[in-house]
Amino acid sequence: MKSVYEAANSIEAHMILHLLEQGELKACVQGEYLLGAIGELPVNGLVRVMVNDEDYLEAREIIELWESGDIESDPEEPT
Secondary structure, three states: OOEEEEEEEHHHHHHHHHHHHOOOOOOOEEOHHHHHHHOOOOOOOEEEEEHHHHHHHHHHHHHHHHHOOOOOOOOOOOO
C-alpha cells in the first residue's frame, strides 16, 4: 500500500477516504489513533490515507480534483 494523502487530522483523513470510496477505490486511514498519544504537541505526518499501489495514480487524480474544487456533486442528490 502507498500513502496517497497526509491529513492534518482524522476528520480530514476520513473525508478523503470517503471521497476515494465514492470513486470506487479501496482505501484506509493509518495513524489516527496516534494523535491521542501526543497530547498537545504539534505533530505532522501521522494520519495518512493509504491505497493499493495500483490505485495510487487514480487516487491522486481524485484528490487533486477535490483540492482544486473541480469535483461536481451528484445531480441526483438533493443539495
